[in-house]
Amino acid sequence: MSKRVLVVDDAVFMRHMVKSILTDLGHEVVGEAGDGEEACRMYEELNPDMVTMDLVMPNMGGLEALKKIRQRHPDAKIVVISALDQRQPLMDALKHGAADYVVKPFEKDRVIEAISRVMAH
Numbered sequence: 001m002s003k004r005v006l007v008v009d010d011a012v013f014m015r016h017m018v019k020s021i022l023t024d025l026g027h028e029v030v031g032e033a034g035d036g037e038e039a040c041r042m043y044e045e046l047n048p049d050m051v052t053m054d055l056v057m058p059n060m061g062g063l064e065a066l067k068k069i070r071q072r073h074p075d076a077k078i079v080v081i082s083a084l085d086q087r088q089p090l091m092d093a094l095k096h097g098a099a100d101y102v103v104k105p106f107e108k109d110r111v112i113e114a115i116s117r118v119m120a121h
Helices: 012-024 036-046 062-072 087-095 108-120
Strands: 004-008 028-033 050-053 078-082 100-103
Touching: 004 012, 004 036, 012 028, 012 108, 028 036, 036 050, 036 062, 050 062, 050 108, 062 078, 062 087, 078 087, 078 108, 087 100, 100 108
Parallel strands: 004 028, 004 050, 050 078, 078 100
Antiparallel strands: none
């Protein structure tokens, strides 16, 4: 079943890669955001079924955006896709409600696995 997804990353090429994977899976990318502030605003406007969220972005980082979105929408499904090698920011994201995470550079299959698992619940 097709789901509506908001893709959040400050790198346009990364948003394009994630969008391509999502559309190949039959999902609809309803919005793209380049930072956490934009992500929070667009989540309210679009009410997507899922969000893919980078952690390191200008203005407002992904962890802060994740906390804000989950505070207002406790059932929000957010998959973190981030280049961070450090475990702590990823653990913090999971602690604050991220459904799964994918480390960049990613294998397409890992993104498909994470998205499919989160969408199934």
